[in-house]
Amino acid sequence: MQVNIKKAGKSKGFSAFTAALLAVLLGLVFGYIIMTIASPANSFLGFQKLLMGGFKRIGDVFYYATPILMTGLAVGFAFKMGLFNIGASGQYTMGMFFALYVGFMWKLPDSVHWLVCVLAGMIGGMFWGLIPGIFKALLNVNEVITSIMFNYIGMYLVDMLIQGNATMYISSKTRTSYLPASAQMPSLGITNSSVNISIFIAITAALILFVVLNKTTFGYELKATGFNKYASAYAGMNGKRNIILTMAIAGAMAGLGGAFAILAPSTIAGSSMTYEPVSVIAANGFNGIAVALLGNSSPIGIIFSALFVSHIQRGGTLASLYGYKPEIIDVVIAVIIYFSAFAMLMNAMVGNLIKKLFSKNQSEKILPADPKEEA
Amino acid sequence: MDTFYYLIQNTLPVAIPLLLVALGGMFSERSGVINIALEGIMLFGAFFGCLFVYFVQSTSMDTQGILLLGMLVAATAGFLYSLLLSLAAVTMKADQTITGTALNMLVPAAILLFSKMSFNSDGITTNKNFYVKEVPALSEIPVLGKLFFQNTYITVYIGIVLLVISAIVFYKTKFGLRLRACGEHPHAADSVGINVYFMRYAGVSLSGILGGIGGFFYAVGVMNGNTNGHTGVAGFGFLALAVMIFGQWKPFKILLAALFFAFLRTVAYSIALIPFLDALNINQTYYKMLPYVATMVVLAFTSKKSRAPKAEGIPYDKGLR
Structure with missing residues (x-):
């Protein structure tokens, strides 16, 4: 023993x-x-709600865990290479915009519409992650500063593009209109919860990243560069290509997170999730940093830490019953x-x-x- | 010409917070600690400065006196908050970027929590206006008087004084030399008897003091004496880091960089008053993105041969000597 x-x-x-x-x-x-x-009077009851409240809303815990699981992967995957991807927020917002755009503007058969929206979100995030990667690899600009700047640029850009599009935006309600049902992801059918199949896609993505990191040459090079970039360059690894590739994959993960968040089915028939352009940087990107750190940047660890963070977030919402x-x-x-x-x-x-x-x-x-x- | 005067008068109160915070970042990074927490430190200082103003605004105290005292409160708050960074990054040898990010996330949440519980709002709203219409006598000077001594804030003059003091401390004192040594080669510095841990604590603390003041000056000069947990300081802490890199970690170059960014931002927010830009009829959001895009362009050209302190970001470990 x-x-x-x-x-x-x-x-x-x-x-x-x-x-x-x-x-x-x-x-x-x-x-x-x-x-x-x-x-002081309510602290014990409130804290109990905070810790245990999530168990009564299991569906919601999984639903809210999905986007932060993806942004957590975006941060954690880049972290394995020694890159700090603080730009998950911008990539997340970009992914959300691409998904929204395809959802509203493209007319596609019902069966594939949401799938194309998800792919579009992935491409949007990938594109926004690629830029800091290129800046880092080719121009030696610190990726932390670049991704912060692109958080702001992305946020302003998306807000402007949405506000300028009459199909997507209802200016009197200062939010996007409801997405067509074909663009929403299939629900898992738990009452009063928007939990949908995206949680399974997210977990699959984490497992794929786990395999990439541990069983492929690229993953090996990536980790080696993270440990010691001079040694890996000496061993003949193409650092620049790997930096760009890593940031693109990380961006794709965050973009998927944005798509999952906005394409989720609503519990009220005929409505959908909406986006309000209010010039605030997406909080889910920063929560992804927390998730990645708690999960020690390991894709498997991130699955559990995302569930944990989502769990106490639900509990925190319930603690407001006691005035918190x-x-x-x-x-x-x-x-x-x-x-x-x-x-x-x-x-x-x-x-x-x-x-x-x-x-x-x-x-x-x-x-x-x-x-x-x-x- | 009036437009020009207007732009300069509005650029200076925006440039000063950037300048001070970037100087703070310079002290911290030249001592070897990356201070990404500047955004949080700014907001922390701004919050306590405004809280102080909120409590004394109904007394008969002189307006500019309140500003000076508020500045001291903000400096103290920034100093105390920066100790959390030094504790983790210097004593506990933690990752400096992660610690900084955590500190950045903590402040807005804590402010929202506190303000919602105590004031039932998202921040602190004060009714003091620190605006100075014209400085007696000096505002009469032709051109210069109009540029620097009308429609301004005293934060501008305090900022310039702090810049000069910082430059003297940085280049002309034993302390400054030792601080810079710790950022370049801490083991060599240690070998000649400099206490690297102390110098790094000092560097981060100076950045806390300057960051806190900068945050309060942002609240005074840009937000009309208010703080808000949602918008915070709108990325000024991060912009200041970019200003510092653009200014190559040197005080007077940082001044020029800060003026450049502040001017771009002022232009972005006063398009309607500049006839020839207004006539172009471009969506205002493009101008709002301008400071961030300009940062990227500038960094793309200056980062290739970066003058970053050699030992920044690496926790000092005596055992590795």
């Missing part, structure tokens, strides 16, 4: 898992403290990311502490023997 624990403790995946757990724990404790300060604002979840998520940035280190420190305690116990047992030997 003891040997097993020791072995597990040494494995990399396990320590990443406990590190994420530690960060989540600290984030939740922080959230509880804030809730207690805000309104849903923003509390954004605070908790930010704190979790902050701690997860050095969770590995904290993890090692806690591990050492436990080891020290154990070895102290052992040495105490041995100690009495020593004086006798001396004597």
